[in-house]
Amino acid sequence: MLGCRCRLSVGRLVAGRCALRPRLALVAAARAQPRRRGRVQEPADEDLFSFSSASGPGTREEEEPPRAQAPPTEGSGDAGPQRDVRDAGKNRYDKIALRRREHLRKSRVDTFDLLDEKTGSPGRGARAAAVGAKEVSNRALFRQTPVDAKVMEKIKSLRLCDENRAAQRVAKGKMRAFKRDVSPTHKVPVQMRFYPFFGDVEPEITKFLGVARRDKLRLVATCSTVRQVEEAGPRLPSNFEVAFAGRSNVGKSSLINALSLATCAKSANVPGYTQSLHFYSLKDHMSLVDMPGYGYASAGYDRVEKWNDLVDTYLVSRGKKRLRRVYVVIDARHGIKQNDREFLHMLSKAKVKFQVVMNKTDACKPSDLAKRWWHVNEEIKRLPNAVHRVHMCSCRTGAGVQEITREIYSLAKLIGSSNL
Numbered sequence: 001m002l003g004c005r006c007r008l009s010v011g012r013l014v015a016g017r018c019a020l021r022p023r024l025a026l027v028a029a030a031r032a033q034p035r036r037r038g039r040v041q042e043p044a045d046e047d048l049f050s051f052s053s054a055s056g057p058g059t060r061e062e063e064e065p066p067r068a069q070a071p072p073t074e075g076s077g078d079a080g081p082q083r084d085v086r087d088a089g090k091n092r093y094d095k096i097a098l099r100r101r102e103h104l105r106k107s108r109v110d111t112f113d114l115l116d117e118k119t120g121s122p123g124r125g126a127r128a129a130a131v132g133a134k135e136v137s138n139r140a141l142f143r144q145t146p147v148d149a150k151v152m153e154k155i156k157s158l159r160l161c162d163e164n165r166a167a168q169r170v171a172k173g174k175m176r177a178f179k180r181d182v183s184p185t186h187k188v189p190v191q192m193r194f195y196p197f198f199g200d201v202e203p204e205i206t207k208f209l210g211v212a213r214r215d216k217l218r219l220v221a222t223c224s225t226v227r228q229v230e231e232a233g234p235r236l237p238s239n240f241e242v243a244f245a246g247r248s249n250v251g252k253s254s255l256i257n258a259l260s261l262a263t264c265a266k267s268a269n270v271p272g273y274t275q276s277l278h279f280y281s282l283k284d285h286m287s288l289v290d291m292p293g294y295g296y297a298s299a300g301y302d303r304v305e306k307w308n309d310l311v312d313t314y315l316v317s318r319g320k321k322r323l324r325r326v327y328v329v330i331d332a333r334h335g336i337k338q339n340d341r342e343f344l345h346m347l348s349k350a351k352v353k354f355q356v357v358m359n360k361t362d363a364c365k366p367s368d369l370a371k372r373w374w375h376v377n378e379e380i381k382r383l384p385n386a387v388h389r390v391h392m393c394s395c396r397t398g399a400g401v402q403e404i405t406r407e408i409y410s411l412a413k414l415i416g417s418s419n420l
């Protein structure tokens, strides 16, 4: 009866009452223990049994060592399967990104340290020691970057970041006011009308692009899977492909429009606006490929990863004969970012020929642009398969775009050929 009472009222047992009946108190404590541990540990009954049946201290001592050892063995035993589950759940792109990051960590060039070596000024460490073991910010080091006189000359001659009134109007999108004041539409050619700083185009290019009709660029295919890309290949009117890649919102679609003096490629101030591979054809001579951007986008993580996979597969598997060059567009205000760096390393590893274009120069100060160019150039110099000529342009004003147009046309052997 007493035992029954004890078993039934385990929770209500008080210490004084148990002290009178030690054996019952032991049983009660043992019965109470598994309830306190919670429902997760099912084999508690076995523990309870061994504990309650263990009357002497010897048996307790025998049990203690395995209990002391228990956390590491249990920990390792539990963490193994847990880690496996986590690994299995991990996206394969995470693993790719991890591998890329590891590779980058080994091969990364710190342009600020290079700068110190070249100029003979104290390096990051020495400078920090001089300042009193204070870390020198990247911005402070950036300000000390030497400005190349030739680059400054180029920036001025191409009007890359012209600060006059007309340029500001164009940059703010006040085209109507600009046209009224500076270039009445009936007097100037099309490239000047829409891209006022485009400059005078070579007669052959003008002949090809035309001066009257603005939409010569034609969207031939839109592909969102690798299979669609393969199927679209034979449908393209030309075997000559030039692709435009870069982070989201850097102006890839705008550059395609500016190069062909068209409005066909859709662009917007929304990161992640282009969401699949767009193949545009310029007559039968070349295809321009607009790609989705990497980095931040106003779309879900899964979708962005899907685009990135598509872009990587396309670039790596297309073959040199067809894909002649990849223009990697970067924002001139920010230079090469970490995900740009990963992408460039991926291209050079896959032996794809690429070239860097610094866009949005109209939003920069001339001296900052020259400094940024120096840093980008230093990084590109070290990459295999890179074309060591870094372009600067503004798709809004058209400054510097003509140089890229000329380069693409000469790549396609269109300049000077009779089929223009």
Ligand SMILES: Nc1nc2c(ncn2[C@@H]2O[C@H](COP(=O)(O)OP(=O)(O)OP(=O)(O)O)[C@@H](O)[C@H]2O)c(=O)[nH]1
Pocket: 171, 246, 247, 248, 249, 250, 251, 252, 253, 254, 255, 266, 267, 268, 269, 270, 271, 272, 273, 274, 275, 291, 292, 293, 294, 359, 360, 361, 362, 363, 393, 394, 395, 396, 397
């Ligand atoms: N100030 C300035 N803005 C630019 C320039 N080029 C493009 N933009 C603007 O940048 C925004 C993004 O341009 P997009 O051409 O859509 O950029 P994208 O790289 O194709 O972007 P996604 O398709 O999202 O990858 C648009 O609002 C453009 O007007 C430029 O040279 N200067």
Ligand SMILES: [Mg+2]
Pocket: 252, 253, 254, 266, 267, 273, 274, 290, 291
């Ligand atoms: Mg786009």
